[in-house]
Amino acid sequence: MIDQAAAVGRGRPARPAKGRLRRAAQTVEAFISESRLNALGVAIVALVLLVALFGPLIAPQNPNQINLIAILQHPSVHHWFGTDDVGRDLFSRVIVGCRISIEAAIIILSLSVTFGTALGILSGLAGGLADECIMRVTDLFLAFPGFILAAAIAATLGPSLSHTVLALAVVFWPWYTRLIRGQVLSLREREFILASRLAGGGTMWIASRHLIRNVMPILTVQLSLDVGYAILATSSLSFLGLGAQPPSPEWGAIITAGSSYIQTAWWWITFPGIALAVTILGFNLLGDGLRDWIDPRLRGSLGGVPE
Amino acid sequence: MVFVLWGVTFVTFFLSRVVPGDPARLLAGPQASPKEVAHIGHLYGLDQPLVVQYGRYMRDLAHGNLGYSFLTRRPVRTDIATFLPATIELAGYALLLGFVLALITATAAAYRRGTRTDVAGRLTAIAGLSIPAFWLALLLQLVFHTQLHWFPLGGRLDPGATPPPHITGLLTVDSLLTGHIGDFTDAVSHLVLPVIALAAGVYGLMVRIVRTSVIDSLGEEYVRTAEAKGLSRWRVLRRHVLRNAMLPAVTVLGLEFGLLAAGVFVVESIFQWPGLGNYAFQAIQASDYNATLGATLVIAILYVVINLIVDIAYLYLDPRIRYA
Amino acid sequence: MASSDARPSRRQFIRGAAGVASGAMAGSLLAACGGSSPTSTSTKAAAPALNRDPETLIVAMDAFTPDFDPASYFLLSAIVPDFGIYDSLMRMDGSSATATKNWLAKDVKTNADKSTWTFTLQPNVKYSDGTPFDGNALKAAYTRTITANLGAGSTLSNYISDPGKQIVVKDPGTVVMDLGTSVPRFDLLLASQYGTGIVNPNVKSQGSDQGHNYLQSHSAGTGAYMVQSVSPGDQIVMVENPHYWGGWSGKHFKKIIIRQVPQNASRRQGMESGDFDIAFPSTPQDTQALRSTPGIVVGNQKVLGMDYVILGQYGPLANPKARQAVNMLFPIDQYVSSVMKGTIDKPRSVLPDLMVYAAPGTYTPAVNVAKAKSLLQQAGVAPGTQLTYEFYTGQGDQAGLLLQSQLQLVGLKVKIVEKAYPAFVDDISTPKPESQRPDMAYWFWWPEYNNPSDFAFPILSKDATPTQHLFNGGYYENTSVNNAINKGFSDPSNTGLLKNLWQQAQTVMGKEDPPWLPLGQIIDTSYLRTDLKGYVPNPVYVQSYDFYALSRA
Numbered sequence A: 001m002i003d004q005a006a007a008v009g010r011g012r013p014a015r016p017a018k019g020r021l022r023r024a025a026q027t028v029e030a031f032i033s034e035s036r037l038n039a040l041g042v043a044i045v046a047l048v049l050l051v052a053l054f055g056p057l058i059a060p061q062n063p064n065q066i067n068l069i070a071i072l073q074h075p076s077v078h079h080w081f082g083t084d085d086v087g088r089d090l091f092s093r094v095i096v097g098c099r100i101s102i103e104a105a106i107i108i109l110s111l112s113v114t115f116g117t118a119l120g121i122l123s124g125l126a127g128g129l130a131d132e133c134i135m136r137v138t139d140l141f142l143a144f145p146g147f148i149l150a151a152a153i154a155a156t157l158g159p160s161l162s163h164t165v166l167a168l169a170v171v172f173w174p175w176y177t178r179l180i181r182g183q184v185l186s187l188r189e190r191e192f193i194l195a196s197r198l199a200g201g202g203t204m205w206i207a208s209r210h211l212i213r214n215v216m217p218i219l220t221v222q223l224s225l226d227v228g229y230a231i232l233a234t235s236s237l238s239f240l241g242l243g244a245q246p247p248s249p250e251w252g253a254i255i256t257a258g259s260s261y262i263q264t265a266w267w268w269i270t271f272p273g274i275a276l277a278v279t280i281l282g283f284n285l286l287g288d289g290l291r292d293w294i295d296p297r298l299r300g301s302l303g304g305v306p307e
Numbered sequence B: 001m002v003f004v005l006w007g008v009t010f011v012t013f014f015l016s017r018v019v020p021g022d023p024a025r026l027l028a029g030p031q032a033s034p035k036e037v038a039h040i041g042h043l044y045g046l047d048q049p050l051v052v053q054y055g056r057y058m059r060d061l062a063h064g065n066l067g068y069s070f071l072t073r074r075p076v077r078t079d080i081a082t083f084l085p086a087t088i089e090l091a092g093y094a095l096l097l098g099f100v101l102a103l104i105t106a107t108a109a110a111y112r113r114g115t116r117t118d119v120a121g122r123l124t125a126i127a128g129l130s131i132p133a134f135w136l137a138l139l140l141q142l143v144f145h146t147q148l149h150w151f152p153l154g155g156r157l158d159p160g161a162t163p164p165p166h167i168t169g170l171l172t173v174d175s176l177l178t179g180h181i182g183d184f185t186d187a188v189s190h191l192v193l194p195v196i197a198l199a200a201g202v203y204g205l206m207v208r209i210v211r212t213s214v215i216d217s218l219g220e221e222y223v224r225t226a227e228a229k230g231l232s233r234w235r236v237l238r239r240h241v242l243r244n245a246m247l248p249a250v251t252v253l254g255l256e257f258g259l260l261a262a263g264v265f266v267v268e269s270i271f272q273w274p275g276l277g278n279y280a281f282q283a284i285q286a287s288d289y290n291a292t293l294g295a296t297l298v299i300a301i302l303y304v305v306i307n308l309i310v311d312i313a314y315l316y317l318d319p320r321i322r323y324a
Numbered sequence C: 001m002a003s004s005d006a007r008p009s010r011r012q013f014i015r016g017a018a019g020v021a022s023g024a025m026a027g028s029l030l031a032a033c034g035g036s037s038p039t040s041t042s043t044k045a046a047a048p049a050l051n052r053d054p055e056t057l058i059v060a061m062d063a064f065t066p067d068f069d070p071a072s073y074f075l076l077s078a079i080v081p082d083f084g085i086y087d088s089l090m091r092m093d094g095s096s097a098t099a100t101k102n103w104l105a106k107d108v109k110t111n112a113d114k115s116t117w118t119f120t121l122q123p124n125v126k127y128s129d130g131t132p133f134d135g136n137a138l139k140a141a142y143t144r145t146i147t148a149n150l151g152a153g154s155t156l157s158n159y160i161s162d163p164g165k166q167i168v169v170k171d172p173g174t175v176v177m178d179l180g181t182s183v184p185r186f187d188l189l190l191a192s193q194y195g196t197g198i199v200n201p202n203v204k205s206q207g208s209d210q211g212h213n214y215l216q217s218h219s220a221g222t223g224a225y226m227v228q229s230v231s232p233g234d235q236i237v238m239v240e241n242p243h244y245w246g247g248w249s250g251k252h253f254k255k256i257i258i259r260q261v262p263q264n265a266s267r268r269q270g271m272e273s274g275d276f277d278i279a280f281p282s283t284p285q286d287t288q289a290l291r292s293t294p295g296i297v298v299g300n301q302k303v304l305g306m307d308y309v310i311l312g313q314y315g316p317l318a319n320p321k322a323r324q325a326v327n328m329l330f331p332i333d334q335y336v337s338s339v340m341k342g343t344i345d346k347p348r349s350v351l352p353d354l355m356v357y358a359a360p361g362t363y364t365p366a367v368n369v370a371k372a373k374s375l376l377q378q379a380g381v382a383p384g385t386q387l388t389y390e391f392y393t394g395q396g397d398q399a400g401l402l403l404q405s406q407l408q409l410v411g412l413k414v415k416i417v418e419k420a421y422p423a424f425v426d427d428i429s430t431p432k433p434e435s436q437r438p439d440m441a442y443w444f445w446w447p448e449y450n451n452p453s454d455f456a457f458p459i460l461s462k463d464a465t466p467t468q469h470l471f472n473g474g475y476y477e478n479t480s481v482n483n484a485i486n487k488g489f490s491d492p493s494n495t496g497l498l499k500n501l502w503q504q505a506q507t508v509m510g511k512e513d514p515p516w517l518p519l520g521q522i523i524d525t526s527y528l529r530t531d532l533k534g535y536v537p538n539p540v541y542v543q544s545y546d547f548y549a550l551s552r553a
Helices: A002-008 A020-034 A036-058 A090-126 A128-143 A146-157 A161-189 A191-199 A203-239 A251-261 A266-294 B002-018 B023-028 B034-043 B050-062 B076-111 B116-130 B133-147 B171-177 B181-218 B221-228 B233-251 B253-270 B276-285 B289-317 C076-082 C135-147 C186-190 C201-206 C264-273 C284-291 C320-329 C332-339 C369-379 C397-408 C421-429 C452-460 C479-490 C495-512
Strands: C056-061 C090-092 C100-102 C105-110 C116-121 C167-171 C174-178 C225-231 C235-240 C255-260 C296-298 C301-311 C386-392 C413-419 C440-445 C516-524 C527-529
Touching: A020 A036, A020 A266, A036 A090, A036 A266, A036 B116, A090 A128, A090 A161, A090 A203, A090 A251, A090 A266, A128 A161, A128 B002, A146 A161, A146 A203, A146 B253, A146 B276, A146 B289, A161 A203, A203 A251, A203 A266, A203 B133, A203 B253, A251 A266, A251 B133, A251 C264, A266 B116, A266 B133, B002 B050, B002 B289, B023 B034, B023 C421, B076 B116, B076 B171, B076 B181, B076 B233, B076 B253, B076 B276, B076 B289, B116 B181, B133 B181, B133 B253, B133 C264, B171 B181, B181 B233, B181 B253, B233 B253, B233 B289, B253 B276, B253 B289, B276 B289, C056 C076, C056 C264, C076 C255, C090 C186, C100 C105, C100 C186, C105 C186, C135 C167, C135 C174, C135 C201, C264 C284, C264 C527, C284 C296, C320 C369, C320 C397, C320 C495, C332 C397, C332 C516, C386 C397, C386 C421, C397 C413, C397 C440, C413 C421, C421 C440, C440 C452, C440 C516, C452 C479, C479 C495
Parallel strands: C056 C255, C386 C413, C386 C440
Antiparallel strands: C090 C100, C105 C116, C116 C174, C167 C174, C225 C235, C235 C255, C296 C527, C301 C440, C301 C516
16 A cells, blocks of 8 residues: 555664663654655754744844834844834844744643643543533634634733733633543543453553553644644734734734835835744644654544644 | 524623723714713613623524624624625635645645655645735735736725626626626736635645545555556546545535634735625724624634535545445 | 724824935924915826726725714714715815805804804705705704714804704894804804714604714715715715705816725825825825825825823822923934924924914923933932833834833833723723823824814813813813813903913923823825815815815816
């Protein structure tokens, strides 16, 4: 079968006897060499995380420094990405904005994963009416095109980055609930649960270990994809004016400010947009590659990509 | 289904009421005396307790009355009838374009599996999903309008142009049906950039799914048999492979809907497309309760309908049923 | 009287955009006292090619509001179309901020103390549906406006609280208004665009609420144009009123299309491509570019409006010295020339230059960081204090950023908060506890007519705070200011006294007890094609156009 032919080139590493770290390094290496796209994804994500971490240190100028003499300058040696309408250096703003996007994504996902997982476990274990109710509510949230729900929530609470983050957390959690619940349900059927029950062992402990082990791969894939989507959604909401507020150099906010000046200052929207697109691309490539890597059978069946 | 719809109205109703801002004051205006503001509030039933307002709203809803929009000063139902076709036209063409391009890319990638074509295809697909729709829209405007002057900046037709007689509300269709070729080309030229901006996401989502299903069906027994029998690749492709590719593409329609709904918001705003997305966003911003509720309700209904279509289509396209 | 759009998002209301080389003293270059913008005498090249009907005028606004009821409309977004649809008894004359001319009133007489006004109406005036206009119609229309409580009634109801008694129809061609008190410039009030439009009283039969609903998509006026169709969010199409009393001889536009074009860039594009005849201004940079674009002319009429930052008389800015300090930190010259590119005029008083009793020179800002520091110390505002600055989407972000960086020089932190327009209006016009009020807020205002009491009352009077749901968002309270305002209403004929009171009030507001940080005097920098003749902007009629007077060369 064609699948098998492809599987031959998999190159999964054998488990060496030496430490976990070495194993991990080899896994990463194999992953990177698996496909050029994987390598690209890892490279981009690494770069983005570095910039997010060290951003404020490496930015050449103060991102909020107003300079009325240098308004709307095109890219030059002094200002690699040009300046905006109050003379701020766009390169520095883009660099610092990277951290904002990553931080926002982390918070959104922490919140939604925690809440979603807790709910999913509850739903899967409880069963019956509770399960039914929780699933209905989950469906309700899924029925709502997430972006619009997030926009409505953000508009309600008032425009601010933290409200946007909260709104997006509300949008992202249903996927995780479904995911975890599915795993919990399938685990319930497994023999070892029955066996351990008979043996009187700690069901919860065994179950959670198995749960985690089974869920980890899918969760990792979903998470890395979701980082990309969280960044995309945050910047989209900031673009609409609901997210980060001035003078925050969040990428979406920079682009929206620059959209009025598209004819007189093309650089203003171009460079932050490239940074945004490349970052999201990196995380998507990573997630996509991980998906193929972890289980080729799951290709295409993982659907579930939130916007 | 019904629960979902009800839930949507419930959540949106109370959510929209919590948005800070007093529509009565906005309607009455800065110079209005408190007396006038109160009067306006009473006129629009805004001075009743929330529960009463909700009850009224649901009762009206049962009669198909979606209330009155503060922004446009006319019934929400009329607004939706006016703006929905514009969004359907835009989203419809985006879906079509995205799907067709995805089909081509995915099939090529599947047939040339593992080669550079495959990798390139995968990259473009992920790029399509990664590029923010709002940025792509701005970029398209910058390049194809500001620099090259190939396409207009926004709107559905040139300013001052009279639209063709209203039949479906889809300008491309209406203009063809009534023979207004000039209007047709005008409408098409205005559709190009926004459709591309929207289609990118659709394309990205579809490529992977179609590719997988093409690969799968290429390995199926009956396909190899057909090829062995000497049927040309093309016919095999058309007959069997593509049919099966349709199936997962259709099932993912629900996801497409979500993607399009999000994209429509920003793309309509940037291209000043007079559609539902633009309408809904302005309604949220202006505390126009009825318009917000009406728009989100319509979107939820569409979602439900699309899922129904998907379920029915699934029955039709499932190969197990066909080749049993 | 503020004209503000009910819909926010990336909107520019009347953001002027004019091109002046950065660094130049924009103020002196733009001191156009009532001057009209050059059209026919321009040395510019021909306008962009016109690939459409030359007898249609296309106006691009950022947003319009379909409200054709004179008893309720007052948003700029509604006034632009309505100015061509409804007439009043008087009209402002040419570009004068103080002279009026007879309009639907063919002749005006007053008694000695100007408390009784007698209007002889123009003969042969008809509404757009052919119904004749006469004294009875006038009384019915104004009674409706004053008693319907739809939002724009206060202009007239200030002096005519009982229209039944105070408006007397002597005969169909003569109407007497008994104001009960001396109002020497009642003509200025009648020339206002707010609440004075005369609607066809027949609309009352068009449904409940006296036809208000009907008038959201139909017009019923005596003006030159009437509404043919409305597509909300898209455009309004107006056509000639066949019964117009001014007649249709001479060159006039047959059709007026008002288009909604929210994007700045699109309005500029549309002017350059010839798609629009008139457009609301875009960004200062765009205006600068268009000033040197052949075929397009940019308006430079200074109007009776002010941009300013409200400084709250509570919290850290309660002490006048603190507010003086803020005024001493803002680089107004740089703001006007570099940021706004001369699309506003430098403020010379708290009141606009062209306003009656204005005293230019009472506000003379100069950046003095050391003095500001000491003032803040005296006011008891310690370094490290945080102030909030609020603005609504589309307006005021640059001023806020500038304030933020300048206040940093004296150790003050500014938190910039952007709000959606409805929420913003809530914040500055509804009662809130001190902790929830913004310390500074970007705002603008212009009057219904040229009268400083009318201008100042809703924004500076102690009886117009958010507690009264009006727009003195800073809770400003100053005796000499209140005196001037109240005297202006109660004793308007005492011009000598009023001049002194207002001089005093402006001096106080400019130096000792600032209610605001004045940012600039608003300039109407509409974009126009050079082939448009007859454009005569008026400082009172902010950003609205007399369509009937326009024609294409």
